[in-house]
Amino acid sequence: MILTVxxxxxxxxxxxxxxxxxxxxxxxxxxDADVEAPNxxxxxxAEMTAIGDVTKKIPRINEEKCIKCGLCAQACPVAALxxxxxxxxxxxxxxxxxxxxxxxxxxVGAIEEVEEQIGTIRQxxxxxxxxxxxxxxxxxxxxxxxxxxxxxxxxxxxxxxxxIDTAAGIHCNVVRxxxxxxxxxxxxxPTPYGVHDLEKIVKLVERLKKPxxxxxxxxxxxxHYEQRITEIAEKHGYALKKIPYSxxxxxxxxxxxxxxxxxx
Amino acid sequence: xxxxxxxxxxxxxxTSITAAVAHAMPKDRIVLIxxxxxxxxxxxxxxxxxxxxxxxxxxxxxxxxxxxxxxxxICPFGxxxxxxxxxxxxxxxxxxxxxxxxxSYRLKNVKGAEIxxxxxxxxxxxxxxxxxxxxxxxKIVAELRDLAxxxxxxxxxxxxxIDAAAGRGCPVIASIRGADLAILVVDNTPTGISDAEAVxxxxxxxxxxxxxxxxxxxxxxERVEDIVNTFTERGGTYIGRIxxxxxxxxxxxxxxxxxxxxxxxEEILKRI
Ligand code: SF4
Ligand code: SF4
Ligand code: SF4
Numbered sequence: 001m002i003l004t005v006x007x008x009x010x011x012x013x014x015x016x017x018x019x020x021x022x023x024x025x026x027x028x029x030x031x032d033a034d035v036e037a038p039n040x041x042x043x044x045x046a047e048m049t050a051i052g053d054v055t056k057k058i059p060r061i062n063e064e065k066c067i068k069c070g071l072c073a074q075a076c077p078v079a080a081l082x083x084x085x086x087x088x089x090x091x092x093x094x095x096x097x098x099x100x101x102x103x104x105x106x107x108v109g110a111i112e113e114v115e116e117q118i119g120t121i122r123q124x125x126x127x128x129x130x131x132x133x134x135x136x137x138x139x140x141x142x143x144x145x146x147x148x149x150x151x152x153x154x155x156x157x158x159x160x161x162x163x164i165d166t167a168a169g170i171h172c173n174v175v176r177x178x179x180x181x182x183x184x185x186x187x188x189x190p191t192p193y194g195v196h197d198l199e200k201i202v203k204l205v206e207r208l209k210k211p212x213x214x215x216x217x218x219x220x221x222x223x224h225y226e227q228r229i230t231e232i233a234e235k236h237g238y239a240l241k242k243i244p245y246s247x248x249x250x251x252x253x254x255x256x257x258x259x260x261x262x263x264x
Numbered sequence: 265x266x267x268x269x270x271x272x273x274x275x276x277x278x279t280s281i282t283a284a285v286a287h288a289m290p291k292d293r294i295v296l297i298x299x300x301x302x303x304x305x306x307x308x309x310x311x312x313x314x315x316x317x318x319x320x321x322x323x324x325x326x327x328x329x330x331x332x333x334x335x336x337x338i339c340p341f342g343x344x345x346x347x348x349x350x351x352x353x354x355x356x357x358x359x360x361x362x363x364x365x366x367x368s369y370r371l372k373n374v375k376g377a378e379i380x381x382x383x384x385x386x387x388x389x390x391x392x393x394x395x396x397x398x399x400x401x402x403k404i405v406a407e408l409r410d411l412a413x414x415x416x417x418x419x420x421x422x423x424x425x426i427d428a429a430a431g432r433g434c435p436v437i438a439s440i441r442g443a444d445l446a447i448l449v450v451d452n453t454p455t456g457i458s459d460a461e462a463v464x465x466x467x468x469x470x471x472x473x474x475x476x477x478x479x480x481x482x483x484x485x486e487r488v489e490d491i492v493n494t495f496t497e498r499g500g501t502y503i504g505r506i507x508x509x510x511x512x513x514x515x516x517x518x519x520x521x522x523x524x525x526x527x528x529x530e531e532i533l534k535r536i
Contacts, residue, residue, distance in 0.1 A: 008303055015455075037272055037430070037462065039455035077359035097340040099360040138465035141402070141437050144356070148342055168430050169302030172399035175353045192516045193279070197303040204396035207353075221510060250508065254453045254483030 002155070004181035005215075006166040006174055006205075007188065008197035013217040013261070014187040015039050017243065018165040020260040021185065022129050029158035032133035033177040034167040035119065035146045046124035046131055054119040054134065054149045056142075057098035063088055065110035075105035094141060119146040121153055130158075147176045155180060170204045178205065184212040186238075190225035191218075198232055206236070213239040215263065220245040265536050268426040268439050270467070271449040272459030277479040278449045280512050282427040283309040284523035285447065285532060291387055293423045293536075295412045298391035299405045299439040300429040307382045307389055311517030315380035323407060324376025324398060325357035326350065332368035334361075353397040377404050379411070388415045401429065405438035423536055440466060445535055446474040448500060450491055452481050457491060464498050474500045475535075477527055481505035503528040 003021065007014035015032075019040060022028045032040040041048045059072070059081075070083035080096035083089045103111040119136045134150035136143045155162065166177040178184060184205050188198040198214070205212045214233045219226060219242040233240040242264045269285065271278040279298075283306060286296055298306035307315070327343075327350045334348035339361060343354035348368065350361075361369040376398045382389040390412050392404050412424050428439035440446065446467050450460040460476075467474050476495045481488050492502050504527040512518060 036436075037455070037459045039459070042454050042458055075363065077363045097356070097358045097360060099338070099340055099358070099363075101360065101363055138462065139437075139469045144341055144399075169401075170394060170396045171302055171401055172354060172356075172397065175397045192308055193303075193305045196305065196308060200303065200393075200396050207397055245510075247510075250480075251483050254480060 002162045002164065002180055002182050003185055004164040004166060004178045004183075005185045005187060006178060006201060007168065007186065008170060008201035012187050012189045012194055013243075014168070015043060015165055016261055017185070017187045017215050017217060017263075018163050019043060020263060022163045023127070023260050025161045025163070027128045027160045028130075029154060029160065029162045030129050030131045031150065031154040031162065031164045032131065033147055033150060033164050033173070035134040035136050035143050035150065035173070036167060038133040038135055040165060041122070041124055041131055041133055044126040044131070046126040048122035048124040048131070048133065050120045051123045052121040052149070052153060053117050054121060054146045055115040056118050056145060057100060057113050058093060058096050058116050059091070059100065059102050059111045060114045061088060061091070062110045062112060065108055067108055067110070069107065071105045071107060072102035072111060075101045077101065119143070121150050144173055144176065147173045151176065151180060170200050174204070175208065178208050178210060181210055184210045185215055186212055187215045187217055188229060189218045190216060190222045190229055192225065195225050195228045195232070198229065202232065202236055213241060215241045215243060217243045217261070218245040219243055265422060265445075266424045266426065266443045267445045267447065267532075267536075268428050268443040268472070269447045269449065270428045270436065270440065270463050271430065271451065271456075272463040277451065277506070277512070278430075279305045279309050279427055280518045281447070281449055281477070281479070281506075281523060282306055282425065283518045284520040284527065285529070286310070286384070286387070286425055287520045288524060288529035288532065289423065289425065289536075291385065293421050294387055295416050295421050295424050296384065296387060296389040297408050297412050297424060297426040298389065299408060299426050301377060301392045301394045301401050301404050302429065304391040304393060306427045307380075307391060308516055309518045310384050310389070312382045312384055312389070315382050317381045319379045320375050321377040321379045321392060321404060321407065322373045322375050323403060324374050325371050326352045326355040326374055327357065327359070327361050327369050328372050329369055333365050334368050335364070338364050353399075356399055379407070388412070388419070388421075390415070402438040405429070409438075436463070437466065440470050440472060443470070443472045446472050447532070448474050448476040448495070450476055450478050450495065452478050452484055452487060452491065460495070464495070464500070468499075475503045475531060476500040477503050478505040480508040482507045501531060503531045
């Protein structure tokens with residue numbers, strides 16, 4: 001079974017909930033799909049080793065061969081190459097999607113394809129859990145290929161149940177991590193912000209047509225917002241699991257000790 | 265003058281702190297931007313319930329399959345299925361399919377977000393709510409910054425205060441690019457610290473000087489000195505530490521005075 005744990009807003013304790021579920025499963029695979037801020041390995045104190053690079057293709061113009069015709073810039077769908085008449089085209093790497101249409105368009109074969117590293121996929125262990133994560137290199141804006149590669153590697157190697165921990169938010173990298181799921185666990189908290197964001201993530205999960213349940217973390221800090229969460233769960237027919245608020249947990253977490261949460 | 269509040273990690277207290285900093289600033293000079301378009305919370309944190317204007321943002325471009333030749337492999341984002349159809353939630357609108365198969369694919373504009381403008385007293389607050397699952401939040405942030413520039417000019421407001429998104433990808437970079445100053449919120453947890461360090465590398469990349477403060481410092485007080493040293497060495501200026509206070513989270517509007525009394529707001533004002 002593949003269970004994706006997501007939470008809309010950051011800071012609701014999504015990773016802690018996901019790890020707690022994983023620890024109850026025994027032999028499980030844990031995929032930390034938050035490649036912009038991978039945290040599971042740090043929380044568990046797991047040693048991670050690189051098992052693969054994520055690269056992107058970019059063009060390199062051989063300046064000696066280039067006849068400055070500008071056909072490559074015309075072929076580029078995203079304006080990553082800009083041609084000023086009489087000059088070698090300028091390359092804006094941050095726009096490039098690596099399609100190599102420019103290479104196909106060049107009449108003199110002046111464009112070469114080079115692989116550039118944008119991130120790393122890592123693997124580690126803690127107890128019976130195998131962890132996979134991905135790390136984007138600083139300054140890399142487009143992290144979707146890292147998430148895709150991470151999921152591909154991890155799901156291929158996984159034996160038994162899989163937990164996928166998504167990034168915060170409701171953007172495309174979260175979608176990528178929800179798509180392979182059999183079920184979705186939505187983590188929230190009884191605060192005005194938690195409830196506001198819960199409604200959005202529910203919309204997303206419905207749009208992706210996945211069965212889901214709600215895990216309400218820090219239960220007990222606000223009756224008003226607990227009521228709201230209960231209503232949302234009932235309205236959508238989701239099971240509601242409660243995790244009592246514990247100040248000790250926050251302290252242990254801050255000190256780098258991860259203790260599984262109590263899920264009711 | 266553009267000031268961006270960043271943290272890397274979600275839930276580090278960035279939005280509450282942005283709300284507090286806004287209170288400390290000259291109100292007639294600022295425009296606020298909530299760039300966390302996935303889950304914008306700044307309006308809520310300031311106690312604002314209703315936007316004054318709300319508009320669809322249809323600047324998002326996606327591809328559509330109209331039939332004919334195709335090859336799923338050409339899509340750099342894996343958005344094309346074996347039947348040629350485009351999964352709109354994965355499509356980044358790059359146009360590669362249209363260039364390769366001009367008869368089979370075309371680009372269309374779709375609604376990517378709602379752009380909202382609030383008023384906090386007179387202060388404009390620009391934000392957007394992303395349509396769940398849409399990409400392009402970087403573009404929306406750029407759009408918000410354009411709008412804020414316009415408001416600033418119209419109303420002679422020369423300071424933009426931006427509450428950045430979490431993470432360090434495209435929407436965050438869109439909030440950092442061109443900023444004159446960043447305020448970095450370091451959540452005092454092992455993950456909060458490593459995420460903050462990752463954001464510092466982005467700040468360095470764009471040459472943005474930064475002030476930093478530590479949130480929930482008392483949860484692991486023995487680490488505070490280390491944090492101050494680490495981020496000072498990386499060029500930051502230390503402006504305060506805030507104790508753990510669950511009330512800040514469950515109360516709204518945010519009880520700003522409980523944050524402000526721990527921050528050296530003078531240091532921020534000095535820079536503007
Ligand atoms: S690889 Fe594609 S996106 Fe990059 S420069 Fe060439 S044509 Fe443009
Ligand atoms: S298409 Fe080839 S020859 Fe023409 S400008 Fe581009 S790189 Fe140079
Ligand atoms: S526009 Fe780009 S991302 Fe969208 S389907 Fe076409 S090739 Fe894929």
